[in-house]
Amino acid sequence: xxxLKAVFIIHLSYLCQGDPYVDQIGAKCSWTLKMGENRSxxxxxLNSDFAETLIKEICQDLDCGGVYHVDKTTSLHNITCLxxxxxxxxxxxxxxxxTGSNCSVINKVICGHQPVRLAGGxxxxxxRVEVWxxxxxxxxxxxxxxxxxxxxxxxxxxxxYALNVTGQGGQFAPGRGPIHLDExxxxxxxENLWACPSAGNENDCGHKxxxxxxxxxxxxxxxxxxxxxxxxKVEIHRNGSWGSLCDNAWNIHLATMVCSMxxxxxGAKPEKFSRIASFTHNNATPxxxxxxxxxxxxxxxxxxxxTNPFLCMGSQPSGVICNGSLGLPVSITFSENEVTSRTxxxxxxxxxxxxxxxxxIELLSTISLSVLLFVFLIVNTVLCCLYKRRHAxxxxxxRSNPRSPTEHPQNRHKEAVSLVKVTNNPQQMDxxxxxxxxxxxxxxxxxPSVETDYENYDPGIDPSVSLSTFRNSQCYRGxxxxxxxxxxxxxxxxxxxxxxxxxxxxxxxxxSEDSFDCSSTSSGECYENIGNxxxxxxxxxxxxxxxxxxxxxxxxxxxxxxxxxxVHIHEIRTCMTSWCFFSNLQMMTTIPL
Amino acid sequence: xxxxxxxxxxxxxxxxxxxxxHENITAWYGKTITVPCNGGKVPVDGLVFxxxxxxxxxxxxxxxxxxxxxxxxxxxxxxxxxxxxISMEKDFSLLISQASxxxxxxxxxxxxxxxxxxxxxxxxxxxxxPSSVEIIDKPEALKKDILTTVGTCIVKDSNPAATITWxxxxxxxxxxxKGVFITPSVKVDPATGLSTSHSTLQxxxxxxxxxxxxxxxxxxxxxxxxxxxxxxxxIWISAPLGGLSK
Numbered sequence: 001x002x003x004l005k006a007v008f009i010i011h012l013s014y015l016c017q018g019d020p021y022v023d024q025i026g027a028k029c030s031w032t033l034k035m036g037e038n039r040s041x042x043x044x045x046l047n048s049d050f051a052e053t054l055i056k057e058i059c060q061d062l063d064c065g066g067v068y069h070v071d072k073t074t075s076l077h078n079i080t081c082l083x084x085x086x087x088x089x090x091x092x093x094x095x096x097x098x099t100g101s102n103c104s105v106i107n108k109v110i111c112g113h114q115p116v117r118l119a120g121g122x123x124x125x126x127x128r129v130e131v132w133x134x135x136x137x138x139x140x141x142x143x144x145x146x147x148x149x150x151x152x153x154x155x156x157x158x159x160x161y162a163l164n165v166t167g168q169g170g171q172f173a174p175g176r177g178p179i180h181l182d183e184x185x186x187x188x189x190x191e192n193l194w195a196c197p198s199a200g201n202e203n204d205c206g207h208k209x210x211x212x213x214x215x216x217x218x219x220x221x222x223x224x225x226x227x228x229x230x231x232x233k234v235e236i237h238r239n240g241s242w243g244s245l246c247d248n249a250w251n252i253h254l255a256t257m258v259c260s261m262x263x264x265x266x267g268a269k270p271e272k273f274s275r276i277a278s279f280t281h282n283n284a285t286p287x288x289x290x291x292x293x294x295x296x297x298x299x300x301x302x303x304x305x306x307t308n309p310f311l312c313m314g315s316q317p318s319g320v321i322c323n324g325s326l327g328l329p330v331s332i333t334f335s336e337n338e339v340t341s342r343t344x345x346x347x348x349x350x351x352x353x354x355x356x357x358x359x360x361i362e363l364l365s366t367i368s369l370s371v372l373l374f375v376f377l378i379v380n381t382v383l384c385c386l387y388k389r390r391h392a393x394x395x396x397x398x399r400s401n402p403r404s405p406t407e408h409p410q411n412r413h414k415e416a417v418s419l420v421k422v423t424n425n426p427q428q429m430d431x432x433x434x435x436x437x438x439x440x441x442x443x444x445x446x447x448p449s450v451e452t453d454y455e456n457y458d459p460g461i462d463p464s465v466s467l468s469t470f471r472n473s474q475c476y477r478g479x480x481x482x483x484x485x486x487x488x489x490x491x492x493x494x495x496x497x498x499x500x501x502x503x504x505x506x507x508x509x510x511x512s513e514d515s516f517d518c519s520s521t522s523s524g525e526c527y528e529n530i531g532n533x534x535x536x537x538x539x540x541x542x543x544x545x546x547x548x549x550x551x552x553x554x555x556x557x558x559x560x561x562x563x564x565x566x567v568h569i570h571e572i573r574t575c576m577t578s579w580c581f582f583s584n585l586q587m588m589t590t591i592p593l
Numbered sequence: 594x595x596x597x598x599x600x601x602x603x604x605x606x607x608x609x610x611x612x613x614x615h616e617n618i619t620a621w622y623g624k625t626i627t628v629p630c631n632g633g634k635v636p637v638d639g640l641v642f643x644x645x646x647x648x649x650x651x652x653x654x655x656x657x658x659x660x661x662x663x664x665x666x667x668x669x670x671x672x673x674x675x676x677x678x679i680s681m682e683k684d685f686s687l688l689i690s691q692a693s694x695x696x697x698x699x700x701x702x703x704x705x706x707x708x709x710x711x712x713x714x715x716x717x718x719x720x721x722x723p724s725s726v727e728i729i730d731k732p733e734a735l736k737k738d739i740l741t742t743v744g745t746c747i748v749k750d751s752n753p754a755a756t757i758t759w760x761x762x763x764x765x766x767x768x769x770x771k772g773v774f775i776t777p778s779v780k781v782d783p784a785t786g787l788s789t790s791h792s793t794l795q796x797x798x799x800x801x802x803x804x805x806x807x808x809x810x811x812x813x814x815x816x817x818x819x820x821x822x823x824x825x826x827x828i829w830i831s832a833p834l835g836g837l838s839k
Contacts, residue, residue: 248642248705251661251668274668275656291641291663310710311641314654314703 020044020082022058022090027156028191029064029114033092033106045103047083048074055109057087065112065194068132074104113194116156118213120172123300125159125218128172129211131180131193138178140193141205142167148188149196150213156192160216163240167211174207216240219300221261223319225277227326230264233279234318236288236299243286244317250274254292254299255320261298265323272321277328279317287312615699615716620692622721622752622787628687630702631713635685637662639706643685647675648699657687657700692719694752694786721787723751726811726820734826735798735805740774744822745793746809754779754788755813761796761805772797803827 023034033044046054051072059067081103085095112132121127129140129150142165150162166172182203186196216239224242226232235242255273259265281287289311292302305311321327620626628645635643645657656670660681667681674695680688685704689696697719704711728744735741748755757777759766768775774795779788794807807822 247670248644248659249661251659251664252666253664275670275672289641291661293663294665305707308707310705311707313705313710314644314646314656 019095020085020092022062024062025108027114029059029062029111030108031058031062031111032108043079043105045079045081045105047081047098048102048104050083050085051104051106054085054087054092055106059109059111061087062111063195064114065133066135067109068112068115069108069110070106071108072104072106079103079105113192114156116153116192118153118157118159118215119175121212121214121218123218123220125154125157125215126172126220127212128175129153129193129213130175133178133180136177138180139175139207139210140184141179141182141203142170142209142211143199143203143205144183144185145211149184149186149193149211150215151188152186152190152193152196153213154215154217157215159218160239163214163216163218165211165213168209170212172210172212175210176207179203179205179207179210221258221299223258223262223264223322225279225319226321226328230259230262230322230325231276231327232319233277234258234320238286238288241285243288244279244281246281246287246289246312246315247275247318248311248313248315249289249291250318253294253296254290254318257292257297257299258320259322262322264325268323270320270322271325271327273319275316276319276321279319281312281315281317287315287317615714617716617718619718619720620689620696622692622694622719624692626687626689626692626696626717626719627682628689628700628702628715628717630685630687630704631711633684633686635702635704636706636711639708641705641707643681644670644703644705645679645681645687646701646703648701654701660685694719694721719752720814721750721752723748723755723790723811723813723818725749726809726818728809728820728822730793731822732825734828735796735802736828737798737800737802740795740797743794743796743807743825744809745791746811746820748790748811748813750782750785750787750789751813752787755790755811757790757792758810758812759792759794760808760810760819761802763806763808766794766796772799798827800829 019036020033021036022031024031033046035042035044055067055070059065081098082092082095083098085092087093112134115132117130117137118124118127119130130137131140132138145165145167147162147165150165154160154162181193181198182205183199184193184196185198186193190196218237220237222235222237222242223229223232224235234245236245237243250273252269252273255270256267259270260267265271286307289305289308290299290302291305292299296302616629616632618626618628630643630645640662642659642661644659646654647657649655655673655675657675657679658667658669658671658681660667669676669679671679675689678690680690682688685702687700687702696717699714699716701712701714704713726746726748728746730742730745732741732743735743743759746757746759748757759775766773766775776793776795778791780791781788790811792809794809796807798805804824804827806824809820809822811818811820
């Protein structure tokens, strides 16, 4: 009897071999139809009406939602057209064959759970997460949104793994349309976000809480080692690390392109681009070479060649001083010994600045402002203690805002932030308590960006850069080492020669985790308030913002635009009430200089 | 046999490539030097860029300029003496204007594709013809049996140095330590490196030397340049004893 059964099964499976089956292409929710083994060369023709219902059925059976996109060819001649098949376990059975004209061939079907896009970022691998459902693109709420959830998006989108996540107040603008997912709790290995446990679209979120991610494959570019973000060694971001660009590829075309990508110099030719300093390649980070067609306007339109032994032979890292930039610090131009040069610059700078400014009124006003700030700090500490008994974490932030405080952050600003953000990440990845990086194929190539030649000059990792008013009035006056001086000016930004990113990261992680806590219990009103008044205040807390090129800032000053120092005092661990209170304070403490 | 030929060809290539000798080129001082890359035949297949470098005085390589095959512009990499003097031809030849003797070195052209690097070295020699030939220290007259300086011939600023010979009535004079004394010297200008050759002829005239024509013959690169000394007055007074030893 068992033998008979076995024979029957074999027979059945033999029959099945000729039947069409669902062939998944690369992902669970993307598929095509193929004929079984002994008819594998034949194309599968389906009656068009039948095809429509079948596709829906298959997408649903795969647990892939609705139908997002069907790539099909219709009206082919001399093709066997199948219809009225029964579908089971990825196979079509008992089809009847017709030779009608209403026949189509399914090339590829993408079910609704497959598409994902990252919107509002500088690159396709960074942005606000958007998923598709019921013919509409929608966003994901940032409640419980973490790196594991974001990993799923990055992997699905061919962007590697997640470097960091953003939520409310992040650098990506809020989206529109429905909010499809909330309270995601992925393991990181799911095929798509829909496969993760979630609260679905029954959420209490607004678009200001849209989740975003910066993936490891985000392509970004920055200049390091200059006096501002528009000068220095060119660095390319990929795989979570910053590599250099071989100057065998470097020419006026590329240099102009890089400056315009960074929105430096207003499209003008760079001041200097060839061998601006004796930079050296870092052996631990990749070297990039680009073959650019004459028509390219962005480096990303060029052919990228990664660590080729021949193309980078005898090369140095490329560097550029974009038009209007302050250029490089004097000492690094031909110095290899970064440590000594850095120390000397800092000392020289402080003394120069001191002698220059000793009689200036500006110094006096700065001192009085600092006193004022200090008083504010004390007052607010007291207030915090009143509002809650728990230990409070204070974060002070001072920034100048030459623009209108209600003005929406400009793209340039945002982009700069995103670059800097990634700089903070190595700390995250170095964290041994973060198991998510163990075993990821990308982590082997990772090298922290702090290994760059002139790390201390990097505006990206300098925690003091948000103090841009101080920079304008003091730091750049000496035109030597502004960031170091700023650090001296600020009392609580960590040790001068220590690791500034570490403390910064500590603040960052606290901030994000707390902001999400709050978010889940919020009614939304107060958040809206904060977000609108200082759309980029959240960013500057999380990530230091490279300042405007100071020439530009001075230019604004010359125009007579009022410079303000805004004092933000955020009580981080507390929720609703204190947030409201402090955000109101924030508005009040805008002091015209 | 075709296959054998091909093999032979490959073998020859393999033999010759690592042994690639320097091509030698000569340029004229003050003019533009054209240094060809592989004799003007750069393999363009897969070519990504061509870069010229040179051997610095301390032997380390110095980069001069680079041109990517997708770009029509040349990027100058040199920051020192060459920055303002170099450019590149369409066939990737290196052009160095205002050639000086410091340009006498090995220049290397790198033709790079994603899978290969070809290097072609060229040894540059810079020559300069003498700018002038003149004779100084002319005596008023030749005295019989007395050692007299007939003249000092100066051949100015050349590279390499010119050689000077003397003739008397078209026949070459050789220093013999008795009647003919020739003192040659070469001075090199420390700034330009150019050589100035000097040659002083001292001669003891005999009675048949009346009306003799002395000529300074300067030879540069195999080309002779003759400068005659005007016929000298001849004095027939016998030299007193010991006159020779003067």
